[in-house]
Amino acid sequence: MGDRKIKVETLTRVEGEGGLFIRMSGETIEEVRLEIYEPPRLFEALLRGRPLEDAPDITARICGICPVAYQMSSVHALESALEVTVSPEIRRLRRLLYCGEWIESHGLHMHLLHAPDFLGFESGLEMAKQFPEAVNRGLRLKKHGNQLVDLLGGRAIHPVNVCVGGFYRIPRRNEFQKLIPDFEWGLNAAMETTRWVAGFDFPEMVSDCEFVSLSHPDEYPMNEGVMKSSLGDVIEVEQYEEEFEERQVPHSTALQAFRKSTGRPYLLGPLSRINLNRDQLFPQARKLADEIGWEPVCRNPHKAIIARGLEIVHAYEEGLSILRDQHLAGKPRETYTPQAGTGKSATEAPRGTLYHRYEIDDQGKIVEACIVPPTSQNQAQIEVDLKHVVSESMGNEETELARKCENLVRAYDPCISCSTHFLKVTIDRH
Amino acid sequence: MSVGKPRLAVFKFASCDGCQLSLLDAEDQLLSVADALEIVYFPEATSRMEAGPYDISLIEGSITTPHDATRIQQIRRDSRFLMTIGACATSGGIQALRNGADSAEFMRSVYATPGYIEVLEHSTPIADHVAVDFELRGCPINQYQLIEVIQSLLAGRTPRTPGHSVCLDCKRRGTVCVTVAQGIACLGPVTQSGCNALCPSYNRGCYGCFGPASQINLVSLTSQMEQDGASRQEISNSLQNFNNNAPAFREESRRLQDRNGEPD
Numbered sequence: 001m002g003d004r005k006i007k008v009e010t011l012t013r014v015e016g017e018g019g020l021f022i023r024m025s026g027e028t029i030e031e032v033r034l035e036i037y038e039p040p041r042l043f044e045a046l047l048r049g050r051p052l053e054d055a056p057d058i059t060a061r062i063c064g065i066c067p068v069a070y071q072m073s074s075v076h077a078l079e080s081a082l083e084v085t086v087s088p089e090i091r092r093l094r095r096l097l098y099c100g101e102w103i104e105s106h107g108l109h110m111h112l113l114h115a116p117d118f119l120g121f122e123s124g125l126e127m128a129k130q131f132p133e134a135v136n137r138g139l140r141l142k143k144h145g146n147q148l149v150d151l152l153g154g155r156a157i158h159p160v161n162v163c164v165g166g167f168y169r170i171p172r173r174n175e176f177q178k179l180i181p182d183f184e185w186g187l188n189a190a191m192e193t194t195r196w197v198a199g200f201d202f203p204e205m206v207s208d209c210e211f212v213s214l215s216h217p218d219e220y221p222m223n224e225g226v227m228k229s230s231l232g233d234v235i236e237v238e239q240y241e242e243e244f245e246e247r248q249v250p251h252s253t254a255l256q257a258f259r260k261s262t263g264r265p266y267l268l269g270p271l272s273r274i275n276l277n278r279d280q281l282f283p284q285a286r287k288l289a290d291e292i293g294w295e296p297v298c299r300n301p302h303k304a305i306i307a308r309g310l311e312i313v314h315a316y317e318e319g320l321s322i323l324r325d326q327h328l329a330g331k332p333r334e335t336y337t338p339q340a341g342t343g344k345s346a347t348e349a350p351r352g353t354l355y356h357r358y359e360i361d362d363q364g365k366i367v368e369a370c371i372v373p374p375t376s377q378n379q380a381q382i383e384v385d386l387k388h389v390v391s392e393s394m395g396n397e398e399t400e401l402a403r404k405c406e407n408l409v410r411a412y413d414p415c416i417s418c419s420t421h422f423l424k425v426t427i428d429r430h
Numbered sequence: 431m432s433v434g435k436p437r438l439a440v441f442k443f444a445s446c447d448g449c450q451l452s453l454l455d456a457e458d459q460l461l462s463v464a465d466a467l468e469i470v471y472f473p474e475a476t477s478r479m480e481a482g483p484y485d486i487s488l489i490e491g492s493i494t495t496p497h498d499a500t501r502i503q504q505i506r507r508d509s510r511f512l513m514t515i516g517a518c519a520t521s522g523g524i525q526a527l528r529n530g531a532d533s534a535e536f537m538r539s540v541y542a543t544p545g546y547i548e549v550l551e552h553s554t555p556i557a558d559h560v561a562v563d564f565e566l567r568g569c570p571i572n573q574y575q576l577i578e579v580i581q582s583l584l585a586g587r588t589p590r591t592p593g594h595s596v597c598l599d600c601k602r603r604g605t606v607c608v609t610v611a612q613g614i615a616c617l618g619p620v621t622q623s624g625c626n627a628l629c630p631s632y633n634r635g636c637y638g639c640f641g642p643a644s645q646i647n648l649v650s651l652t653s654q655m656e657q658d659g660a661s662r663q664e665i666s667n668s669l670q671n672f673n674n675n676a677p678a679f680r681e682e683s684r685r686l687q688d689r690n691g692e693p694d
């Protein structure tokens with residue numbers, strides 16, 4: 001075998017713009033690149049000099065699929081800088097909002113983007129012709145997630161109700177209660193969906209990656225906790241930038257992330273969250289994990305679709321418990337006086353840990369912002385796993401090998417618009 | 431339209447994907463839309479990737495790289511009806527904030543080393559590059575408006591998307607005016623309808639997602655804001671939103687910046 005090159009110009013059924021490039025020489029893999037060529041939008045620079053109140057609205061625009069994650073990481077980081085503690089009610093409502101986004105984002109990925117790979121369709125819409133029940137169920141689940149974000153956030157994409165200190169307005173109890181029947185149906189439907197995807201035919205694969213996610217003693221991780229690793233380390237969010245570093249690579253508009261202590265990449269997202277926090281799942285989700293035989297540590301990235309299903313079940317269960325809560329009243333937000341300081345926060349976006357740091361001045365203006373999205377952190381690990389797939393499938397012809405690689409990338413649900421806030425640019429003056 | 435089902439394509443430039451997601455979020459109509467059209471190019475949703483010509487092309491995002499400036503020209507040649515969706519495509523988006531800055535300085539302040547990708551100095555709307563047949567506003571767009579425009583195209587009638595201001599919708603909803611009752615600054619009087627006057631119903635001022643409405647008197651509003659105690663810097667800042675590069679917002683924001691610090 002001589003030199004072979006495999007190029008996928010445009011990855012499909014992923015959020016954002018990226019491609020794949022693989023170069024082999026005989027039996028040696030010379031190069032494997034997940035190419036991210038999404039144009040940069042320079043959010044960290046846009047935030048400079050803005051009032052801190054603008055951060056949740058502006059950072060939401062980094063990603064239309066997971067705007068809640070950006071709003072949550074930004075408000076928590078800024079509240080930390082302002083030394084504001086939100087009430088237990090606001091804390092619960094923020095978890096409820098996240099439940100909505102997880103349901104919507106995971107529902108979209110499972111049914112419209114990922115499942116077609118296992119069943120041999122080019123899209124979820126094509127798949128609907130042969131699997132109308134599964135696709136319609138998936139669309140309904142996704143719709144519930146959107147309805148919840150719509151109610152509590154004001155709209156499903158770029159919610160308007162989130163602010164530093166809490167919410168602009170807390171919806172009325174009867175508005176929450178209206179969602180309960182749908183959520184009761186959805187909880188069962190989510191379990192059916194998870195059983196359905198658990199029955200797919202998964203390619204064999206063992207990734208020896210390090211799993212990393214937030215972790216909390218009392219709850220499944222969403223808005224707070226410490227960083228936990230499958231190597232046994234526990235890292236405070238305050239130490240995030242000391243522990244994880246980002247490096248520049250020529251083929252990507254996103255920086256790639258590594259653990260400083262090991263020099264190796266790591267993996268964030270639903271697979272890591274379930275592997276590290278299974279005991280914190282709500283009862284039905286935990287029981288379902290046992291029923292479908294989820295391993296103590298699942299190392300097959302293709303099975304992330306099952307992890308997403310389990311998380312949807314959890315989000316319905318926890319969502320229901322909050323929707324039924326009789327005590328969701330109180331003042332919508334905490335007030336604060338601007339003060340100079342730095343605040344850091346990490347929350348669990350659907351695709352993994354999203355870290356924000358802000359420095360603010362005593363006028364309440366943003367001096368500096370640092371945003372580290374999950375997909376840019378996963379990129380290096382995705383490339384390691386791609387090498388693994390290529391080495392296992394050397395004998396395949398190009399189209400088949402490209403298909404396998406593309407399927408693997410989709411399993412991580414990369415969110416490419418998110419990942420490109422970092423770019424070293426040359427300015428073309430035309 | 432071509433013989434058989436109209437061919438629909440969805441393209442992305444610099445954006446967050448939220449507007450094309452609006453199409454996938456129209457869960458109730460999604461499968462019937464997919465049935466009435468051939469979705470032949472929509473990378474986010476399908477691996478089917480057919481070359482043009484296309485009957486309807488939806489364009490999300492702004493032009494920020496030389497490569498994209500070339501790509502949009504080809505898409506225009508391939509498309510019978512080209513429609514831009516969202517604030518990035520119709521006005522340049524939040525990323526157009528760099529247009530007003532000394533962009534070399536702006537870039538240097540963020541990026542220490544020279545780079546790999548060529549980026550244009552400005553973020554510009556699609557209409558600055560090619561002829562656009564229809565613009566759908568919003569950050570994000572309203573999914574019902576998107577479905578309405580697609581349906582009207584299929585039926586051969588004019589789309590019904592209003593051009594009046596958010597204020598009118600507040601009155602329709604029966605929302606008590608947040609400015610009059612609470613003194614909250616609000617861009618509702620000068621922002622185009624499309625969100626169903628969302629923000630005031632959540633007890634905050636409109637922040638201009640749908641861009642300037644037609645026939646507005648922006649100076650009248652900003653003068654009122656000044657009288658109510660806002661500084662010119664604060665007012666200018668509020669116009670530097672997701673439609674900061676829409677001419678009406680851009681010019682008034684600059685005028686206020688230039689007068690910042692001057693006596694009244």
